[in-house]
Amino acid sequence: MQFLLMVFGVVFALLPSFGTLAYESKAHMQQMYDALLLSVEEDYDLSLLPSIRALKEQARGQGDKELQIKTLLLEGSVVQHFGEFEAGLDLHQQALQLAGSEANTMLKATTYLAIAHLDIDLESFDLAQRYLDKALQLIETIDDNAQIHAEIMLWQARLYMDKGAYRLALKTAATPLASSVRQETIAQLSLTRSWAYLQLGKYPQARAIIQKLDEQNYLMKNQRMRIMAAVQRARIALQAGEYQDAITLAQQGLEITLGTRFLLFQSQLQWILAAAYAQQGNYQQAHRYLKRYTVTEKSLNLQKRNSKLLKLEAQYSLAQQQQALDALERDNAQQAKLIIAHQQQIENARLNQQRWLLIALLTFTLITVIYWRWQNRQYTKRLESQVTARTEELAERNKRLQTLSFTDSLTGLNNRHHFFSVIDSKIEACRQVWHGAQPKGSADLIFVIVDIDHFKGINDTFGHAAGDIVLQDFSEILKQCTRESDTIVRWGGEEFLLVMPDLDYVAAQEVMERIRRQVEIYPFIVNDQVINCTCSIGFAPFPFYPSEPEKLGWEHVLELADGGLYLAKASRRNAWVGVLAGEGEALSGSSPLAHNLQTYLQTGRLSTLSNLADLIYSRKAG
């Protein structure tokens, strides 16, 4: 294997001079690295260095930072194993700087772990602890962290061992492990636990762990671990008082170390042999191995002295580099603060922008709502004014319609509808006066019925149109002979009804005479011809009995006025007749008036007033 790697190393070292051939595939380079890693873990062989360096250059050439970092760490671990602490430090430092610029958390954690390893070797335990903590903190964010976690625990346990904290080491090395953790790491953790038990004097537990490792065959692949296990077995036997076993196991261990550079293990095994033989009383053998042990120790001490010196130099550099690193970290923290402040500024600006946008949006919404409400109000106003206009128009139309429905189309006078719509209020006004609710005044109304005499003859002689003209002229005469307050109604055909307020029957006589006379003298012109007409008038006062105003209703008074008209017609026409209360018994509303008019006149229950002295009371036939 090592021969192959050396060949690879030479090839790699030469490759850069062969142009494109230098660019190996990434996968191939990774394979190469894995093989180198295994070899280093087995034995820190210096001959591996050219291959590692060649691979490192190759990774640099291809810009593969990850592999570059890994190879830097690997190279560092090899040179540091051979006491080149300062060079190792430098390599680790390079790896750390590269890892710092990488976003790969796993890579950073691996770098921290390697530096912790270096610090443990340099006995800078505090620094080692710091890097272990950093690595542990970093991997918390990684999902697939079982392997690196186990490795951190291993180095943490070794750190505790170096500091003499065996129980802590035991606890740390006993961390539960996932199945994905490499066998080598599991075996190293087990060896550390066994070593811690032995340090605590618990050799059965220490032995059980080694036995389990043997059963699982975890140690066979790695020579270094096999030797470590052999030393451990011999040491356990010695501590257990099984001296013969200790001798056998130590000798087996020495056989494995033959031809290797593991001087430390050799000296430990020689010491165990010397101690075991001494315990058996075989002082000759004990002396023999003690001598060998002394020789080995001498060369080890020489190595250690050299390495101590180197360590001191490295520690000095380490302190300096650490200071630089701390300054760098402080600078980084400052930078991070600046970045956070900058991000805060950006965030604030974004928030400000959002705020303004929101304000603009709200303002726009507000303006829209105000405008919409204003529009709505305008629209409502327009609608209202339209409704008002329409209502007024409707009222006007209704008024016109009412006027039309209350007006006689031929004469322009009020018609019967009008009379019936106003008569109740007129009667009510009279009643208010009777009952004292209104100021005292005249509550008298005169109901008058006027009828044109022989109108049929006019129609027959001059035609219907001529009759219409007479009717119109006749209406004008009625208007001229009455007051504004009087109501003139075309009662039907050539018959007219007048309702005259504030007029007693004495004063009424004058008005009746004026009408009769005006008609009599008026020259009605029809078909260019002057014709003369007369009219007959009947009237009656309301209340009919002033002392008993409710005795007869207006309908009865109208009937009595009609009776007066009948008397005028029955006599000579061109006359007016007023029907008044007589001295006899007062009539009641239930009395049949029209048919008994003559009887009531003769019996004195009714009396008359007329321009005629000779009134005829009997109804004229036809």
Ligand SMILES: Nc1nc2c(ncn2[C@@H]2O[C@H](COP(=O)(O)OP(=O)(O)OP(=O)(O)O)[C@@H](O)[C@H]2O)c(=O)[nH]1
């Ligand atoms: N030209 C015209 N004639 C009408 C109108 N209304 C009714 N007359 C007519 O008026 C006439 C009324 O006739 P009569 O009831 O007999 O009454 P008179 O001829 O006036 O006779 P005395 O009332 O008894 O004097 C009828 O011939 C109707 O046709 C109208 O609006 N225009």
